[in-house]
Amino acid sequence: MKRVICVGAHPLDADLMGGPLLMKYAAKGxxxxxxxxxxxxxxGDVDSETQHAYQExxxxxxxxxxxxxGCDCNMLEYTTAELPSVDVFANTLxxxxxxxxxxxxITHWRGTMHARHYYAxxxxxxxxKILRKRGKNIKLLYGENCEDLISFIPQANYHMSKEEFDQWFKALNCYTIFSGNVNEVPYNSYYRTTGVIRGIENGDYEYYKSYMYPCLIETI
Structure with a gap:
């Protein structure tokens, strides 16, 4: 693969889902x-100045x-109210x-608790689907996300070396929200523990990241 994109609903989502795989592809050019x-x-009740400073x-x-x-980012900066209709944004994509x-x-799995995750x-x-009907050989994966776990079944498990795992966590720790200082979601402990659990499921004690295939749109 020479061109890879991970689409996340909120800041941090794309890094959580696609970070390990994008890192591997980026390392290959x-x-x-x-x-x-x-x-x-x-x-909550936050004044506009504080909100602006946080967003900047x-x-x-x-x-x-x-x-x-090892990649770049595309910040669309929609608010929830500004998101286009599904059809309009799908065609934009x-x-x-x-x-x-x-x-x-790579994007969110459908079994989610967040409306914006489902929108993605x-x-x-x-x-x-549209691109495949046009004959484009474009691949799709759904990344494991701690907020999208309803019916999520790990199917593709990608190995990370200790160095790759540390690089991924270095990237995640760039986010204030990842540290638990913004909300109470235990991002750090979940992804660190899950990386080990997926390794055990694959027969070793290394780190793995899991994805699902788009079975509902694959053709036989």
Whole structure:
């Protein structure tokens, strides 16, 4: 693969799902991109100045994390209210994927607790369907995400060396939210533990990252 994109709903999502695989492809010379659909925001009663400062810092974190993995990032910065309809955005993705010559896309699995995660699943999957009907040999994977685990069945397990695992976590730690200082989601402990568990499932004690194939749109 020479052109790979991971589409995440919120900042950090793409890095969590696609980081290990994009890192591997980038190391082999591929052009890899983290795409972030919605700009992050602090929840609760937060004044506009604090919110703006958080979002500006988040942009820097996204760029730094992507560079650490060896790729670039595409920050669309939609708010939830601004997201286009599924059909409109799916067609936007079709044009973007065609223009970029994308060969592999990674995004959210459908079994999620977040409406924006499902939006990413639905729009990306629809775009891939359209491209495949046009004869494009474009691949799709759904990345493991701790908030998208309903019916998620690991099917493709990619090995990470200790050095690759550390590089991935160095990228993830670029995000303030990953450290647990923004919300209570245990990102660090979940992905560190899951990496080991997937290794045990594969018969060793190394680190692995899991993905699902798009079985609902594969042709026989």
């Amino acid at each position: 591929a052009h890899c991109t983290m795409m972030h659909l919605v700009k992050g925001r602090l929840e 810092n988040l942009k820097k974190e996204m760029i730094q994390a992507a560079q650490t993995i 079709v044009e973007y994927f065609e223009k970029e010559g994308v060969e592999l896309v 699943y639905e729009t990306v999957t629809k775009a891939i």
